[in-house]
Amino acid sequence: MSFYFAQFLTGLSSASSLFLVACGLSLIFGVSRVVNFAHGSFYMLGAYVAYSLVQYVPGSILGFWGSVIAAALIVALVGVVVEILILKRIYNAPELYQLVATFGVVLVMQDAILLVFGGEDQFGPRAPGLDGVVRIFGEPIPEYDLLLIALGPIVLCGLWLLLNRTRWGVLVRAATLDREMVASLGVNQSWLFTTVFFLGSFLAGLGGALQVPRVSINLLMDLSIIAEAFVVVVIGGMGSIPGAFIAALLIGELNAFGVLVLPQATIVLAFVVMAVVLILRPYGLLGKPETLAHSAGQVELPIRPASTLAKSVAGLLLVGLVIMPFLAGEFAIVLATDVLIFALFAASLHFIMSNGGMVSFGHAAYFGLGAYGAAFVIKYAGGSMEIALLAAPLMAAAGALVFGWFCVRLSGVYMAMLTLAAAQIVWSTAFQWQDLTGGDDGLLGIWPSEWAKSKTAYYYLALVLCGGSILAMRRIIFSPFGYTLRGGRDNPNRTESIGINLRQHQWAGFVMAGMFAGIAGGVYVFSKGSIFPDEAAIPRSVDALVMVLLGGVQTLSGPVVGAGVFRLLEDEISRLDYWRAILGVIIISIVVIAPEGIAGFIRKIAMKAGFEHGEEASS
Amino acid sequence: MKILKFMAGCVLAAGVAFTAIAAQAAEPIRIGEINSYSRLPAFLDPYKKGWQLALEEVNAAGGIKGRPLEFVDRDDAGKPGNAVTIAEEMVSKEKVTLLAGTFLSHIGLAVTDFAKQNKVFFLAAEPLADAIVWKSGNRYTFRLRPSTTMQAAMLAKEAAKTGAKKWATVAPNYAYGKEAVAAFKKELTKLVPDATFVEEQWPTVFKIDAGPVVRAVEAAKPDGIYNVTFGGDLAQFVREGNLRGTFENRTVVSLLSGEPEYLEPLKGEAPKGWIVTGYPQGAIETPEHKVFFDAYMKKWGEAPKLGSVVGYNVVASLATLLKKADAYDAESLVNAMKGLEVMSPSGKFTFRAQDHQATMGTWVGKTDVKDGAGVMVDWFYADGADYQPSDEDVKSMRPAE
Amino acid sequence: MSQSVLSVRNLSKSFGGLKAVSDVSFDLVKGELLAMIGPNGAGKTTCFNMLNGQLKADAGQVMLNGESILGFSPRKVWRKGVGRTFQITATYASMTVRENVQMALISHHRRTWDIWRPASGQHVEEAMDLLALVGMKEQAERAAAILAYGDLKRLELAIALAHAPELLLMDEPTAGMAPKERVRLMQLTADIVAERNISVLFTEHDMDVVFAHAHRIMVLNRGELIASGSVDEVRNDARVQEVYLGGGTLFEGQAHG
Numbered sequence A: 001m002s003f004y005f006a007q008f009l010t011g012l013s014s015a016s017s018l019f020l021v022a023c024g025l026s027l028i029f030g031v032s033r034v035v036n037f038a039h040g041s042f043y044m045l046g047a048y049v050a051y052s053l054v055q056y057v058p059g060s061i062l063g064f065w066g067s068v069i070a071a072a073l074i075v076a077l078v079g080v081v082v083e084i085l086i087l088k089r090i091y092n093a094p095e096l097y098q099l100v101a102t103f104g105v106v107l108v109m110q111d112a113i114l115l116v117f118g119g120e121d122q123f124g125p126r127a128p129g130l131d132g133v134v135r136i137f138g139e140p141i142p143e144y145d146l147l148l149i150a151l152g153p154i155v156l157c158g159l160w161l162l163l164n165r166t167r168w169g170v171l172v173r174a175a176t177l178d179r180e181m182v183a184s185l186g187v188n189q190s191w192l193f194t195t196v197f198f199l200g201s202f203l204a205g206l207g208g209a210l211q212v213p214r215v216s217i218n219l220l221m222d223l224s225i226i227a228e229a230f231v232v233v234v235i236g237g238m239g240s241i242p243g244a245f246i247a248a249l250l251i252g253e254l255n256a257f258g259v260l261v262l263p264q265a266t267i268v269l270a271f272v273v274m275a276v277v278l279i280l281r282p283y284g285l286l287g288k289p290e291t292l293a294h295s296a297g298q299v300e301l302p303i304r305p306a307s308t309l310a311k312s313v314a315g316l317l318l319v320g321l322v323i324m325p326f327l328a329g330e331f332a333i334v335l336a337t338d339v340l341i342f343a344l345f346a347a348s349l350h351f352i353m354s355n356g357g358m359v360s361f362g363h364a365a366y367f368g369l370g371a372y373g374a375a376f377v378i379k380y381a382g383g384s385m386e387i388a389l390l391a392a393p394l395m396a397a398a399g400a401l402v403f404g405w406f407c408v409r410l411s412g413v414y415m416a417m418l419t420l421a422a423a424q425i426v427w428s429t430a431f432q433w434q435d436l437t438g439g440d441d442g443l444l445g446i447w448p449s450e451w452a453k454s455k456t457a458y459y460y461l462a463l464v465l466c467g468g469s470i471l472a473m474r475r476i477i478f479s480p481f482g483y484t485l486r487g488g489r490d491n492p493n494r495t496e497s498i499g500i501n502l503r504q505h506q507w508a509g510f511v512m513a514g515m516f517a518g519i520a521g522g523v524y525v526f527s528k529g530s531i532f533p534d535e536a537a538i539p540r541s542v543d544a545l546v547m548v549l550l551g552g553v554q555t556l557s558g559p560v561v562g563a564g565v566f567r568l569l570e571d572e573i574s575r576l577d578y579w580r581a582i583l584g585v586i587i588i589s590i591v592v593i594a595p596e597g598i599a600g601f602i603r604k605i606a607m608k609a610g611f612e613h614g615e616e617a618s619s
Numbered sequence B: 001m002k003i004l005k006f007m008a009g010c011v012l013a014a015g016v017a018f019t020a021i022a023a024q025a026a027e028p029i030r031i032g033e034i035n036s037y038s039r040l041p042a043f044l045d046p047y048k049k050g051w052q053l054a055l056e057e058v059n060a061a062g063g064i065k066g067r068p069l070e071f072v073d074r075d076d077a078g079k080p081g082n083a084v085t086i087a088e089e090m091v092s093k094e095k096v097t098l099l100a101g102t103f104l105s106h107i108g109l110a111v112t113d114f115a116k117q118n119k120v121f122f123l124a125a126e127p128l129a130d131a132i133v134w135k136s137g138n139r140y141t142f143r144l145r146p147s148t149t150m151q152a153a154m155l156a157k158e159a160a161k162t163g164a165k166k167w168a169t170v171a172p173n174y175a176y177g178k179e180a181v182a183a184f185k186k187e188l189t190k191l192v193p194d195a196t197f198v199e200e201q202w203p204t205v206f207k208i209d210a211g212p213v214v215r216a217v218e219a220a221k222p223d224g225i226y227n228v229t230f231g232g233d234l235a236q237f238v239r240e241g242n243l244r245g246t247f248e249n250r251t252v253v254s255l256l257s258g259e260p261e262y263l264e265p266l267k268g269e270a271p272k273g274w275i276v277t278g279y280p281q282g283a284i285e286t287p288e289h290k291v292f293f294d295a296y297m298k299k300w301g302e303a304p305k306l307g308s309v310v311g312y313n314v315v316a317s318l319a320t321l322l323k324k325a326d327a328y329d330a331e332s333l334v335n336a337m338k339g340l341e342v343m344s345p346s347g348k349f350t351f352r353a354q355d356h357q358a359t360m361g362t363w364v365g366k367t368d369v370k371d372g373a374g375v376m377v378d379w380f381y382a383d384g385a386d387y388q389p390s391d392e393d394v395k396s397m398r399p400a401e
Numbered sequence C: 001m002s003q004s005v006l007s008v009r010n011l012s013k014s015f016g017g018l019k020a021v022s023d024v025s026f027d028l029v030k031g032e033l034l035a036m037i038g039p040n041g042a043g044k045t046t047c048f049n050m051l052n053g054q055l056k057a058d059a060g061q062v063m064l065n066g067e068s069i070l071g072f073s074p075r076k077v078w079r080k081g082v083g084r085t086f087q088i089t090a091t092y093a094s095m096t097v098r099e100n101v102q103m104a105l106i107s108h109h110r111r112t113w114d115i116w117r118p119a120s121g122q123h124v125e126e127a128m129d130l131l132a133l134v135g136m137k138e139q140a141e142r143a144a145a146i147l148a149y150g151d152l153k154r155l156e157l158a159i160a161l162a163h164a165p166e167l168l169l170m171d172e173p174t175a176g177m178a179p180k181e182r183v184r185l186m187q188l189t190a191d192i193v194a195e196r197n198i199s200v201l202f203t204e205h206d207m208d209v210v211f212a213h214a215h216r217i218m219v220l221n222r223g224e225l226i227a228s229g230s231v232d233e234v235r236n237d238a239r240v241q242e243v244y245l246g247g248g249t250l251f252e253g254q255a256h257g
């Protein structure tokens, strides 16, 4: 019994730690609707800064807590700088575009922290005065854990008072519910956002700083906390601080007891819980339906068949792609194959995200399923590459069929998070089911058939499959089915009231997107010869998002441009030292200069120059 | 006149300089080195410093048959797909003679398979997975660092001596952890047939929630604990365990925990009396290590870590290979590598012909804390040659060439 | 009297404690233009939402040509031949005017699963005819997002007519329009109704429009039907006078939505 009570307390202290990080994220999202990937970086920065400061005041209680607070303040200032310098310029960009900027910040912060603090793991001292254990029912409980357990509710109360008892808090809550309303009240929104970022980043920094006596500080902290923080925010309901608290408790305790019952499952437990919560309560435990409709930001132009200019450019590109192997070296062919694959992967995300209004944070699931589907055919069925390339889209579509059924019942960021949960389930299955997938050691020896073995032959195969798929998707976008998805995104109400079963169409669209991603995965696996769970993991999904957003959500050629730019940039820049920071800065610059994405930016210029039809012209 | 003289002088000087450069710039031998530098700087920074030092020494001594050795190193960002693309580039564009590197097992395996498919020589430097030389082993791949099973066998041998019978294991929940636990179980039960394993904990890698793990281990009341966690997970595991007295009066054996990369961050909280594999740095008195240690200290102003030794040994192995081989095509390199003897800071080792594993060993000892820092004591060098499977076993595990 | 197309009995709905619609019953016959009037918050939109399936009714009965349609989803109600325009216009902002109408036609012809032939080439003539009918032909290629409010209302009418409905539900069809335009739109509606023999239930707060075009009027107040009958009957009803004239400010006013 005492053992379980102690376990319960352990769960509580983890819950407090989680809550501290998650509440800042929830606050920022609630007010600014920015999905802030950099929140994990702020957390990591808080830990590093606090660790460094503590070195100057060893063993002093005041020094320790002073360092923690100072670290949180420093992080808060960094957050404000990021908000003012970057995010402020792009609040009006299309939905989720800010996410790319925060992704750039993540890259820059990783290298900045490496440069300033070094690459080695750091293990901070225990908190002075709280370095022992207390016996509760005979069980030793770390004193610091007890402090954390108390701190969670204290911060919750503090935030509650701040949000309910101050004018600032009232404005924040109002903005969480309805942004336009606050704007129309004549409140300086810009100032409000900045202060919210200050507080949110402060909390992230505090959360990180408080981990110094508990965990070893390393450069992987940022990404390992961010997914979990999002889970907590979503379970609690985006923008709801009490919700985040309850969710943190839920996850903390589930992990504490899950590790006793089903230790193998802890890796996905949180995501499974999130999926269940979202299915039962589509807006999280204490969340409210999103008021954010797609209409926020810029209004999109009607899609039109490509203009003569665009057609000629596309034609030239195609000719270039076809004759490329005769002009370029072997490696250029390999790289071009990569670009083709990622262009298809990004286009398949764009297909549902832009055209269908269904954002997926877990699109890698279908890329991975396709890749594994192809690999299984080779490994276990003794099949050929040709059959495997058929199996890839089938396997991915099957996965999308199952997950999609649940996902299309939600919308907006909640749907995105459910797709993320689905992807985590795929990833962890690949990671854990060693007998089938080889686990982390992956499946090897998946190479093309004899006729496609040469780099050139395989490039042409990829060109046909990926290029063909991209064109097919484009065709679908212009078809009645594509228009139906688009209509569902513009106005679901209208769609239902002209007799369309929107959910069914969305489901089908989701499956199609999964299928095309599966083709990309299949082509990918034969170009690399091996497949690992990484291909279904969060970073791969983020890659797809960044490629789509960078290229331009509202432009049909966006994902192709985005994939090309992103992949080639990464390949070129990764030769340099501190290349992540450089890549991050480039991404941020693109985002700030061209908030409509690269392809959107080019289109805008072309329109200004009169090469493209403007909104009033007829096609 | 003066001007003419001056110009003639210039021409002469330029000519001399040119021939000097030309002589020196005999076509370098290029080695493609792929690693997860940005992902794992803590491990790969010392590794890089190790091979840089060795490279400098090799070239200062005249290079290989008059040709300088050159490393083309690239970062794969911890993504296996990137590693394969880079390997393609190294081979087709950079025209490297052979490939080397990798730290993470899955990336090592991806490149291993690439080497097989493209018939390119590959020396896997750091990845531990057994599969690199066994299940997925191939003609073109060799591995330097002692494998998971070799190191687990070293620990099992010491664990058997302690008399502990009831064991609990704690290992990260992925291929490496599973392999390490399976190997330890197998090796230990060979030596102690009545050993039992009463508890297994599989924390998520890099995400350990150490409190519950420690409590679960404690609840099983084992005589011995076998730990495979590393890095931040290890730190948390140690701290929680120390706080709760989990390790008191218990035998703990722990894979890799004596490596400075893992031991140093623990500082004064490093565990005491754990049986570990690792690297006791400055304490090693063999002449070949002393030379290396001093040169490293001189060049980098810090003590080498285990990664530094591995990095250095990569160059040592390749230099020996390239000196021995008559031709630098993959087949000749493979033939020359089989049975190749290499002199290194860690002693002499051989690349086994039967499974392409180097017999490079590692140091086994106990942890202790001295002057507020974790150190290894009572250590000895475990020669990798003593922890190899029988040739029949190798045959059954390794696909035919 | 000809047979009623729509027959509503004891329709009720409350939101928490608020009785938004209580016990409303009425009939609508073929070719009839029936106006539902009442002050802001009277429950008109709620009524419409229950009729077209967007809201679940608490109690009551709705029969369309003798078949109960209560509890049907909006799309099923639509398939039964009921068209609807919205108080807050609902069009596809990222499509052109023509494409908006085409979408309704595509759905009507059950072609939404077609993934191959370009949508913009489908039912073009039918769409243009409908646009011509509502006077929007010239604007067919403009983006719906940039239309004036009155034009959006006319577009909505065209969309609602796309599947040749038997019954049209029009929630505030002229809200936000200039008075002159209002009369024109209602005249247009009346003409179409006459020509196609459609029944229309509409809400409206401009009494000139109502008195000029409605065949019959129902008055809703606080969710209850307080009067119904011919234009003159309603105009002279004491309770209506009280609701409207007693508190002139109760008229649904300038702001809509």
Ligand SMILES: Nc1ncnc2c1ncn2[C@@H]1O[C@H](COP(=O)(O)OP(=O)(O)O)[C@@H](O)[C@H]1O
Residues within 6 Å of the ligand: C015, C018, C020, C038, C039, C040, C041, C042, C043, C044, C045, C046, C047
């Ligand atoms: N979804 C809802 N939840 C709660 N109350 C509602 C809802 N919809 C309408 N109401 C309330 O029901 C009453 C009737 O509203 P409505 O039907 O829109 O009136 P009308 O269209 O006649 O102006 C109003 O008091 C309104 O506030």
Ligand SMILES: [Mg+2]
Residues within 6 Å of the ligand: C044, C045, C046, C087
């Ligand atoms: Mg209304």
